[in-house]
Amino acid sequence: MRIGTKEERNEVFEALKDILRSADDRNPEAVENSTEETNLVTDLGLSSVSMLYLVIVMEDTFGIRFDDIGVQDFGTVGDVIDYIINKKGA
Amino acid sequence: MTVFETREKFRKYTTPETFEKIVEYPSVSAMWKACLASYAEREAIVDNGQTRTFEQLEHDAASFRTVLRKAGLKKGDRVAVLIPNCYDFAKVLIAVTTSGMTACVLPAHLDEQPVFGCCMKFGAKALVYEPALESKTAFAAAHKPDLVLLPSSAAGAVLTPACDADAKDGCLVMFTGGTTGKSKGALLSNGAVMQGVTNGCYGTAEVFGQRYLLILPLSHVFGLIRNLLSSLYTGSTLYICRNNKDMFRDIAVFRPTILVAVPALAEMALALSRKFGKNMLGDDMKTIICGAAAVPPYLISAYKTYGITLFPGYGLTESANLVSGNPEPDEKPDSVGIPYPHQEFRIENGELWLKGANMFDCYLNDPEENENAFEDGWFRTGDLVRLDEDGFLYITGRIKEIIVLPSGENISPAEVEAKFNELPLVQDSQVFEDLDADGKHILALEVVPRMSELARIAPEAQGKALSEALDRVNRSLPSFQRVNKITVRDSDFARTPSMKIVRYHKV
Incomplete structure (x- = not known):
């Protein structure tokens, strides 16, 4: 069961897409077609350094601080949205 | 030439x-003595909000030399080091190498079994570990009872000075994939x-x-x-x-x-x-x-x-x-x-x-x-x-054979393939570097399914079962080893006369 309202999730998803595009501009189509089920590694091809970029920009964009859990703990786009909404509510 | x-x-x-x-x-001993003669009061290391001068680093290293000595370790012994990036790593490294011992540096992400395997293979007499990583020493403690286990936080009551070492004396053993991709330890002398x-x-x-x-x-x-x-x-x-x-x-x-x-x-x-x-x-x-x-x-x-x-x-x-x-x-x-x-x-x-x-x-x-x-x-x-x-x-x-990713991480295809090959549904696999449609370097996997196992699953559920199993293995790998693209083949790979897989060289 995902958390947050549909609007809230959409808003975070759109902002996340922007960040994903800038994290790796060589793969815009995959980002464009992504859904909450899209896997960050196997579908979008993000490397560990791209993931690091993602976290740094997400912290700035959403005004949150990620825990020390590794970014590799996220599987799908939906997992990231869950984490952000959870953090914003905390 | x-x-x-x-x-x-x-x-x-x-x-x-x-x-x-x-x-x-x-x-390293000679260098360290020269550093202390020239830079004693300078700031050497800043970590976790604390600053230590060269002199303070030497004080803490000298105290740890005592810990090594009291544990019965001698010049020439090999000491495994399992500590992530932090001040204690520097302290232990200086203490070990300036005691004339060889530091076998283990990546902090290793699991307990590889930690034990490295201690055995490198002939380590002791394992110095960060207290937070203590659980990774359990397997080695159980299977190698004579291995001396020392937390990096240990401190000796007295200070032991550095000893001299020759250029030919061992200094470090570093973990590497080397030329063939099989993990091993490279012995580097002080020189x-x-x-x-x-x-x-x-x-x-x-x-x-x-x-x-x-x-x-x-x-x-x-x-x-x-x-x-x-x-x-x-x-x-x-x-x-x-x-x-x-x-x-x-x-x-x-x-x-x-x-x-x-x-x-x-x-x-x-x-x-x-x-x-x-x-x-x-x-x-x-x-x-x-x-x-x-x-x-x-x-x-x-x-x-x-x-x-x-x-x-x-x-x-x-x-x-x-x-x-x-x-x-x-x-x-x-x-x-x-x-x-x-x-x-x-x-x-x-x-x-x-x-x-x-x-x-x-x-x-x-x-x-x-x-x-x-x-x-x-x-x-x-x-x-x-x-x-x-x-x-x-x-x-x-x-x-080894693949070097832009992040500098070395991937041994054989090591990653072995993980996927453990699945009953997989007959064989090949990991290789490929370019995606946009020219980006990615790590790709092709698998040949084991038909006999696949046949035990209802035809309409086979694809899902296989892809879920592959994804599960992929998720279990360290992030740098994960493949970005998975293709399931309907025929075997091309083979050499000795039946080895002909490796792709797509990049």
């Missing part, structure tokens, strides 16, 4: 005073380590009294030799970044002047600088030492606009990190530079072969790997190179 390099080639890249200060020491540290001083104008930022893992020679030991050697201050995601906050506080980075990290910092419209590495940053993977030349001109000179280099674990460095990046952005001093090299059928003071002794307890690695006393790097008329080297390809 065999070429022997001397240090004179590098004289013109710095001031005469700086050049004369670059002196050679036979051992080799110190040649590596000294060579890192050549080719840049600013050398001594720098402010270094540590991002790279200390279990890698680039982090250990070119970052930590170079910082100590040059009387610089090292700031240890504990979590990479905080590196830009750390930079704002510490204001580093030099960064040692893999290309992917340098690219990421550049992308962030462009996104946020400011130099994320800070106005004090003047130098980036970049290596461990191919350096995209555009990085050199892009960083120039921020007033930062990026120096590409080339090195191996087996060469104590440093083989060559490029002191003229603007003129020759594609080159990995001039080979460093006290190193002989020759190019055989395009492959670079090395000999010299910085080279490792052997892979520990691995006769087969040693047999394959050397030819007539030359180390075969597996890298294809060319040399231009000015003596600058260019990497043109690789003949190794």
Whole structure:
């Protein structure tokens, strides 16, 4: 069961897409077609350094601080949205 | 053609005073004593909000030498070190190496069984671990009862002074995939380590009294030799970044002047600088030492606009990190530079072969790997190179099985394949480097399903069962080993006459 309202999730998803595009501009189509089920590694091809970029920009964009859990703990786009909404509510 | 390099080639890249200060020491002990004589009150390491001077680092190392001594360890013994990047790593490393012992540096992410395996293979008498990693010592404690376990937080009541060591005495055992990709330990002597540290001083104008930022893992020679030991050697201050995601906050506080980075990290910092419209590495940053993977030349001109000179280099674990460095990046952005001093090299059928003071002794307890690695006393790097008329080297390809990603991480296809091959549904697999539709380097996997197992599943559910099983394995791998693309084949791979899989070379 995902958390947050549909609007809230959409808003975070759109902002996340922007960040994903800038994290790796060589793969815009995959980002464009992504859904909450899209896997960050196997579908979008993000490397560990791209993931690091993602976290740094997400912290700035959403005004949150990620825990020390590794970014590799996220599987799908939906997992990231869950984490952000959870953090914003905390 | 065999070429022997001397240090004179590098004289013109710095001031005469700086050049004369670059002196050679036979051992880490000798270097450390010289550091203490010159820089005792200088700040050596900043970590977790605490600053320690060279003198304080020596005090803590001397206390830990006592811990080693009281545990019955002697000069010549090997001591495994399982500590992530932090001050205690530096303390333990100095204590072990200046006690005349050899530090076997284990990556902190290793699980308990590989930790035990390394202790056995490297012949370690003791294992020094960070208390937070204690659970990873349980398997070794149960299966090797004579292994001395020491937490890195231990302290002796008295101080034990450093002892002398010869250049030929063992200093480090570093974990590497090497030429064939099978994990093993490269034994580096004190002389080799110190040649590596000294060579890192050549080719840049600013050398001594720098402010270094540590991002790279200390279990890698680039982090250990070119970052930590170079910082100590040059009387610089090292700031240890504990979590990479905080590196830009750390930079704002510490204001580093030099960064040692893999290309992917340098690219990421550049992308962030462009996104946020400011130099994320800070106005004090003047130098980036970049290596461990191919350096995209555009990085050199892009960083120039921020007033930062990026120096590409080339090195191996087996060469104590440093083989060559490029002191003229603007003129020759594609080159990995001039080979460093006290190193002989020759190019055989395009492959670079090395000999010299910085080279490792052997892979520990691995006769087969040693047999394959050397030819007539030359180390075969597996890298294809060319040399231009000015003596600058260019990497043109690789003949190794190992895959080097832009992040500098070495992937052994065989190791990753073994994980997927454990699945009953998988007959065989191949991991290889590929380009996606947009030309991006990715790690790809092709599998041949085991039809007999697949037949036990309802036809309509087979695809889902297989893809879920593959995804589960992929998720269980360390992030750098995960494949980005999975293809299921409907026929076997092409095979050699000895039935080995014919490996793809798509990149």
